[in-house]
């Protein structure tokens with residue numbers, strides 16, 4: 001079984017990962033355009049860690065401008081087997097208070113202005129997204145959260161909106177009526193692309209606000225979000241460091257098939273495949289295309 005390589009995509013407020021040893025910012029080139037930044041490749045207790053700030057250092061990219069395909073392709077090229085997203089999010093439930101770390105289980109994707117697949121004309125594939133996060137990876141994240149005494153909740157549905165504006169009051173109420181728990185702008189299509197790239201994915205969503213629905217909290221504003229983010233950045237970094245120390249060094253087979261997602265997913269007949277697209281898929285789908 002392959003070695004574990006831990007990828008970390010840091011969201012708003014998380015632009016570096018203190019504690020990484022032998023770390024070097026490394027330019028990773030691929031066929032999908034520019035990733036958000038160089039990848040900081042280092043190690044913790046001998047485990048290879050690849051850290052990417054999702055919005056770029058200096059927070060350059062808005063959620064709609066992030067090149068999610070390039071980011072996931074770059075992680076795959078670095079050998080990442082297990083990827084955690086550390087993200088800011090709004091809360092749609094009273095009990096998910098600011099400061100809580102939510103280990104998300106499901107997503108509803110309401111984004112509409114981003115490429116969502118590596119596949120397409122000349123190589124069509126359909127992967128399952130029934131269980132978008134890898135429960136075994138979440139087990140390890142949960143153990144790390146417990147060991148670090150963080151306030152966390154396992155489970156919950158993340159509504160991915162396009163942004164960059166926050167939701168209207170009516171939208172906020174609608175998402176609550178749909179049973180969603182937290183809201184953010186970035187984890188889709190990231191989770192879909194990670195699945196296509198056969199990388200185990202898990203979201204740690206840090207609650208920063210009550211979005212706009214809560215009668216006792218005003219509308220969401222960026223100043224309060226940043227304040228909560230600053231208060232929690234160190235907790236997030238401790239969580240990642242603990243996870244890196246404790247996660248098994250051999251990659252464990254994913255119970256929901258994240259690491260074999262392409263086994264039966266590609267529909268296009270071998271003779272009808274577009275060589276140019278196949279070349280771009282060398283990292284993401286190399287395991288299955290080079291069989």
Ligand SMILES: CSC[C@H]1O[C@H](OP(=O)(O)O)[C@H](O)[C@@H]1O
Pocket residue numbers: 010011012013054055063086087088089163183184185186187225
């Ligand atoms: C800083 S508030 C809005 C911004 O924060 C979240 O990004 P990320 O998931 O990268 O932490 C949210 O999705 C919005 O993009």
Ligand SMILES: Nc1ncnc2[nH]cnc12
Pocket residue numbers: 088089090091161166167183184185208209210211212220225
């Ligand atoms: N209320 C909110 N809506 C969308 N994205 C967010 N990120 C942090 N808080 C958010």
